[in-house]
Amino acid sequence: MATPSQITNPLLVGVAIRSQIEIDGKIPVDIPLEKEFAEGSDYTVTDHVNQLHAGTCKNPRTLQIVTSIVNHLHSVIRETKPSNEEWEEAIDFVTKAGKESQGKLNIIFLLGAVLGMNTLINDINHPKPPGCTSATESGPFYIDDVPEYPSGSSIIKADTKGERMFFFGTVKNTKGEGIRGVKVDVWQADGDGVYDVQYHEGTNDRGRIVAEATGDFCYRGVLPTAYHVPTLSVVKDLLATLGRHPNRSTHLHFTIVAPGYESLTTQIYPSHSPFLGTDAAFATKPSLVSDVVEVTDPRKWVEMGFKEGEVTNGRVWLWKYDFVLPTTAEVEALKKL
Amino acid sequence: MATPSQITNPLLVGVAIRSQIEIDGKIPVDIPLEKEFAEGSDYTVTDHVNQLHAGTCKNPRTLQIVTSIVNHLHSVIRETKPSNEEWEEAIDFVTKAGKESQGKLNIIFLLGAVLGMNTLINDINHPKPPGCTSATESGPFYIDDVPEYPSGSSIIKADTKGERMFFFGTVKNTKGEGIRGVKVDVWQADGDGVYDVQYHEGTNDRGRIVAEATGDFCYRGVLPTAYHVPTLSVVKDLLATLGRHPNRSTHLHFTIVAPGYESLTTQIYPSHSPFLGTDAAFATKPSLVSDVVEVTDPRKWVEMGFKEGEVTNGRVWLWKYDFVLPTTAEVEALKKL
Numbered sequence: 001m002a003t004p005s006q007i008t009n010p011l012l013v014g015v016a017i018r019s020q021i022e023i024d025g026k027i028p029v030d031i032p033l034e035k036e037f038a039e040g041s042d043y044t045v046t047d048h049v050n051q052l053h054a055g056t057c058k059n060p061r062t063l064q065i066v067t068s069i070v071n072h073l074h075s076v077i078r079e080t081k082p083s084n085e086e087w088e089e090a091i092d093f094v095t096k097a098g099k100e101s102q103g104k105l106n107i108i109f110l111l112g113a114v115l116g117m118n119t120l121i122n123d124i125n126h127p128k129p130p131g132c133t134s135a136t137e138s139g140p141f142y143i144d145d146v147p148e149y150p151s152g153s154s155i156i157k158a159d160t161k162g163e164r165m166f167f168f169g170t171v172k173n174t175k176g177e178g179i180r181g182v183k184v185d186v187w188q189a190d191g192d193g194v195y196d197v198q199y200h201e202g203t204n205d206r207g208r209i210v211a212e213a214t215g216d217f218c219y220r221g222v223l224p225t226a227y228h229v230p231t232l233s234v235v236k237d238l239l240a241t242l243g244r245h246p247n248r249s250t251h252l253h254f255t256i257v258a259p260g261y262e263s264l265t266t267q268i269y270p271s272h273s274p275f276l277g278t279d280a281a282f283a284t285k286p287s288l289v290s291d292v293v294e295v296t297d298p299r300k301w302v303e304m305g306f307k308e309g310e311v312t313n314g315r316v317w318l319w320k321y322d323f324v325l326p327t328t329a330e331v332e333a334l335k336k337l
Numbered sequence: 338m339a340t341p342s343q344i345t346n347p348l349l350v351g352v353a354i355r356s357q358i359e360i361d362g363k364i365p366v367d368i369p370l371e372k373e374f375a376e377g378s379d380y381t382v383t384d385h386v387n388q389l390h391a392g393t394c395k396n397p398r399t400l401q402i403v404t405s406i407v408n409h410l411h412s413v414i415r416e417t418k419p420s421n422e423e424w425e426e427a428i429d430f431v432t433k434a435g436k437e438s439q440g441k442l443n444i445i446f447l448l449g450a451v452l453g454m455n456t457l458i459n460d461i462n463h464p465k466p467p468g469c470t471s472a473t474e475s476g477p478f479y480i481d482d483v484p485e486y487p488s489g490s491s492i493i494k495a496d497t498k499g500e501r502m503f504f505f506g507t508v509k510n511t512k513g514e515g516i517r518g519v520k521v522d523v524w525q526a527d528g529d530g531v532y533d534v535q536y537h538e539g540t541n542d543r544g545r546i547v548a549e550a551t552g553d554f555c556y557r558g559v560l561p562t563a564y565h566v567p568t569l570s571v572v573k574d575l576l577a578t579l580g581r582h583p584n585r586s587t588h589l590h591f592t593i594v595a596p597g598y599e600s601l602t603t604q605i606y607p608s609h610s611p612f613l614g615t616d617a618a619f620a621t622k623p624s625l626v627s628d629v630v631e632v633t634d635p636r637k638w639v640e641m642g643f644k645e646g647e648v649t650n651g652r653v654w655l656w657k658y659d660f661v662l663p664t665t666a667e668v669e670a671l672k673k674l
Contacts, residue, residue, distance in 0.1 A: 007612075017564060032614050080402050091445050115386060225347075227350075247350070285373050
């Protein structure tokens with residue numbers, strides 16, 4: 001192990017290191033180099049990196065994360081044995097993803113999404129008792145500051161694109177009882193697969209619905225259609241190389257809040273949507289898919305609250321889905337297991 | 338599984354997807370969503386991602402690499418359970434590394450180096466029979482177009498900073514015999530830990546030495562000192578968080594070429610160097626470390642070829658190291674194991 005006098009000796013360390021030591025006055029930590037590290041031996045470079053960090057890193061959480069990253073990235077290298085050219089290609093790929101990220105359109109984040117990592121983080125951070133509705137990511141289009149509507153309201157403007165839809169849901173607990181005091185944020189694309197924020201023409205296709213005391217809520221809107229994730233930069237290249245399309249399944253977004261219950265952010269999918277099995281963000285699960293049915297009887301449209309002449313193509317789409325929320329106590333108990 | 342008519346139905350897919358289908362005319366691949374994927378079950382999102390890629394990716398090497406990356410990054414998430422804030426921090430970290438990379442100073446590459454990955458790739462790509470000299474990375478300062486010198490030459494200018502050094506090496510095969518036809522590229526920092534390319538004053542401290550028929554070669558230069566890797570961007574933050582210094586051990590670089598033998602790129606280290614155990618790039622191994630001795634007898638200096646008055650501080654540093662190269666046949670045999 002190098003001594004302080006060795007480390008500060010001008011003959012042993014260059015000008016850059018001497019000035020570094022002069023600035024912060026601290027002698028850099030050194031440890032003995034006792035073992036030859038080599039692949040196939042009982043002490044590899046991975047062991048040496050981890051041994052060093054175990055000695056120098058004071059924050060246990062940082063140490064845990066960095067050790068996990070080192071172990072697994074080293075495993076990728078051992079499994080794939082990248083040539084120098086492949087390694088350079090990988091470096092260039094990540095570099096380009098960083099360089100071309102802009103604000104909310106972060107390519108590194110998107111890469112995580114299209115490789116299933118956001119879904120996994122959601123699953124891990126939101127463990128649920130059996131029977132509860134799965135959480136999915138909220139995506140980039142959520143807005144907190146939205147109008148509040150009583151259940152039964154319309155959340156669309158008269159000229160909103162798409163066939164009319166009536167959504168009806170009940171929010172229940174794990175005993176199957178409707179929950180009191182529920183508020184439901186809903187946001188969705190229109191019949192062209194486009195969100196209000198993408199039109200820049202004010203709030204539309206979204207709102208905060210105040211449910212009945214029974215946990216029931218409903219609203220009038222349009223049937224959304226499927227759209228694709230941004231195909232920017234290396235995301236496009238990666239998906240093409242993998243033979244994958246960039247499309248999401250058709251979906252509605254919900255964030256459901258009720259006192260005493262764990263809030264739920266999720267998406268639900270109509271069974272008629274393409275791409276259910278190949279959702280580019282892996283946010284589609286069978287339990288979140290349900291049938292959406294056509295209602296062709298104009299008397300039913302009036303009961304739902306649609307005005308005369310508002311309904312197009314001779315049908316309204318009726319979408320029903322029940323959400324099951326765990327209590328905060330049920331989730332706490334689960335996290336302690 | 339969605340049918341082509343479903344996938345091209347305007348009611349099911351939005352404008353962005355319809356225009357995508359119109360451009361390339363290809364119906365996007367869809368697969369059935371048969372299983373609920375959930376943590377703790379026998380079919381996780383990781384399984385679903387891998388199943389999708391196994392079905393869509395036509396290039397076996399791409400599939401191998403992406404599957405390995407997906408498996409191991411998902412394992413990092415399972416082991417560390419990142420909060421949303423930690424995940425965002427990680428995304429920002431990599432994004433910044435990409436954005437602040439410039440040409441040869443690539444921060445993503447540097448991160449790989451300081452986490453031991455370049456050393457690992459070198460080890461894996463250059464398996465060696467027992468007794469052969471280990472390979473290490475060449476680093477950013479190699480130049481191919483350098484002057485060729487007969488063994489015994491000086492590779493420095495008169496005003497080069499640093500105490501004088503005489504390097505003597507023999508290049509041998511695994512039987513211990515000197516090798517014929519050896520050429521040795523050497524490049525190194527000066528006594529301040531600085532390379533010629535960093536001064537922008539022409540070639541210095543480097544050259545291609547033509548060895549004797551015995552495999553012996555020697556040259557006159559200066560004793561290098563230690564310097565640190567570029568502490569740019571998030572590399573500085575990462576090392577600080579880990580309690581690590583950014584310094585490399587003092588070293589000489591060599592690339593040794595001989596007909597019939599596997600070329601060797603490596604670095605060797607003087608035992609007096611600090612940071613042998615904590616080399617920021619993990620390129621230092623005990624087998625590459627040797628004692629460098631002071632020669633204080635002026636008659637020896639003359640034998641080495643130094644001119645009168647050239648030697649400072651009353652000493653020349655004598656550094657001897659023997660390199661052992663495998664034949665290309667020996668390496669091929671090893672790779673087949």
